[in-house]
Amino acid sequence: MLVRRTEPPASAAVTITVDGRDVRARKGESVAAAVLAAGIVPTRLAPVSGAPRAPYCLMGSCYECLMTVDDRANVQACMTPVKDGMRVRTHASRPSLRHG
Amino acid sequence: MGERADIVVIGAGPAGMAAAIQAAAAGLAVAVLDDQPTPGGQIWRNVEGAAERGDLKLFGKDYRRGLASVKRFRLARVDYQPGARVVGVEPDADARDTGGDVLFVRKGQAARLSCKRLIVATGAYERPTPFPGWTLPGVMTLGAAQIALKTSDLVPERPFVIAGQGPLLLLLAAQLEAAGAPPDAVLDLSDPGLALTAGKSAAMAALLAPDYLAKGAYWLGRLRATARNVVQIRALGAERLRQVEWRTAAGAVGRIDVRTLLVHDGVIPNAQLTRAMRAPHLYDMAADAWRPAADRLTGQLDDMPWVHVAGDCAGVAGWAAAEALGESAGAAAATALGRTATPGRWSRTRASRARALRPFLDRIYRPARAFQRPDDATLVCRCEEVTAGAVRAAAALGAQGPNQLKAFTRAGMGPCQGRMCSQTVAAILADAQGRGPGDVGLMRVRLPISPLTVGELAGLNETEIKLPLS
């Protein structure tokens, strides 16, 4: 997964909650990056097998990073910048619904 | 219908920014919709932030150059809307070449923006790399690691391995080394004759790779210490990645304990939008990828003259060509709307120089066979969990084309809409039918090109936003 090379200075840090847990993040980074840096995996279970998944491309292509952000379900976490106080829920507790 | 923008540009990378600057300078009302929070595209991702952080040097000269372009874009008189996810385009109902509406979602709200000319500059994305275990947490694309480094100052958790092929392999290995996180191993999956591990390609890579690698020999020397030319890889682990297994052409097998695995196999045009618009596309055999059929300089689509494509989404050629083609697309669109616009005099030269190199690059960076012809047990469709074996079985049962194959197997029916599998599915089908990928085609892309909630969908018919500029 990912680890921080440098901690963001206080002026550039925000706090979000992920599955109820406080996670410090760097202003401007995506929810997916913050979740990976906090070592929170899996973030999703595959719809058929229930296999563990985590954000994969961080650029909006793979849709592996779908999470619930401030009560909106199926948000692409890698395309969503963190905001102080944001509440994030991963979809890791049960296989996600099929789409399409 | 309310007021129309003259031009809407989709994407704020090198091509989109250059197009917007050019069109705005001609006095037109220009809106730029980009899905990122800041301008620069993937190549110059967060260049302003990195500059603030004092990290520009880490990424090399090509990245530093982006700062000037982004500054120019910030000063241009354009209506820039970051964080805007475009979901579709509706051409005018009566005639196809008078303009249309761009549908997008921003801040959780769906909206439409009407325009006379559209410039699509959606860039490229990494060629999907199916192999056993690629869905395990801990496996990520090389591009993902680069984005994490640029936006968050995050590095891969060690020990980590880079695997695949393409010039980005060298670049990222060098950037990570400069960031104090060198890869523990590099598994080079390129053709053994062209491998970066093979002596003769060192000079080639130094010659062709981004100028960050002007010291190519130095980096290659460092890399060779950790690089190994292999023909297959496997990611192992249950809940998350634990090991990478590799196999060489000679049959030697080895395993490395890892926390992170970064994979890469070059980039391909992100043509999702033009494909959803049903514009004709061409298969470029050298690049092994599809691109929209368009004028090579103005980017005007053969079939829809009100739409231009520019930059890597029109055919991957790198940032210098993208900037030049963005400029000429912006000028062409402005001229079509009755304005005078002259693209920078170097545009054409720079674009053709970058393009002249392309066939050579395409030849030495062929897609890795291990990824492009996965074994039966490998998942090709991550969303619906469809294996290569299931796709082969459906092909053997007589699935005629990619769309029928999708209906048989569900491959491509998930939220990513085939971004991660349609190339592989088409290649497998082409093999089964003894045809070329260009004859088989890709599965259809439907609107919206990214999922919309019911609420957003309802909003689309009510909202029409107006350009603050006009």
Ligand code: FES
């Ligand atoms: S991580 Fe791939 S779409 Fe978000």
